[in-house]
Amino acid sequence: MKLGLALSGGGIRGIAHAGVLKALQENNIAIDIIGGTSAGSMIASLYAIGYEPEDIFYLFKKHAKKIVGMNAIPLLSGIQNIAKIGSKKAITGLKSGEAIEEIYNRIAQQKKVKELKDIKMPLVIPTVDITESKEYIFTNQLPKEKVDTSQYILNSTIGKAVRASSSFPAVFSPCIMKTHAFMDGGTLDNVPVLEVKKQGADKVIAVKFDADPIDEASNLMDIVMKTIDIMGNKIAEESLEMSDLVLNISTDKVGLLDVEKLDSCYQYGYECVLQNIDKIKTVAGQEKT
DSSP: OOEEEEEOOOGGGGGHHHHHHHHHHHTTOOOSEEEEOTHHHHHHHHHHHTOOHHHHHHHHHHHHHHHHOSOHHHHHHHHHHTTSTTOHHHHHOSBOSHHHHHHHHHHHHTTTOOBGGGOOSOEEEEEEETTTTEEEEEESSOOSSOOOGGGEEOSOBHHHHHHHHHOOTTTBOOEEETTEEEEOGGGTOSSOHHHHHHTTOSEEEEEEEOOOOOOTTOOHHHHHHHHHHHHHHHHTHHHHHHSSEEEEEOOSSOOTTOGGGHHHHHHHHHHHHHHTHHHHHHHTTOOOO
């Protein structure tokens, strides 16, 4: 039996996925196929390349500030700029996203991996072409079943694929590739369960983030995060129904770009697996302990 893992987007909270992988590894639960959207693609790609969960945590933590390059205040300014017709920032976003591409290409090359085709483990990374309003999948191999192959992109560097899936609107500019203008994959496929299944997974575990409650103490960033979670979870409803188990990670009001809480998020992911380990082992075909 082949076990697949589908990782959702979630900004800085995505480092929790590394904690998930660490806990799965410690419990001898092997992942055969992996997919990730946006921040999920950042973790999924590193794992597929061959990095250990602890190394992924270290790399993510080391490069997070350079990738993000901003704090919450400029992000909110960028969101406000969307409403300004003719504003350059409203069209292009606040960051080019080139740092993501460059960093990931360099990290991949340390494992002697340059392009997706160099990866052995099946990997899927969704993105969305905003000019076509169409989902595309960066992958290292075509699905086992018959599909429209025009939706799949095999000829790409690791960095380009991750950048395309992680270009969050109002934060990053569209990722231009030939005739495509790619934006965050979470726009249409925030938890790529179906694509992981298409790669031959018999069972798929989906990992997503719980939306934090809004109360009188909530600030504007809390409201932004709540809105993002609502949209992402709504979009993912159909995908989640196709999964065999959904792990909901609560991260206690961690902002989209809150790089100071990476350690906490990693631990949240780790603990989520431990809390659900019996269910996970059942899905994985292992006896409960």
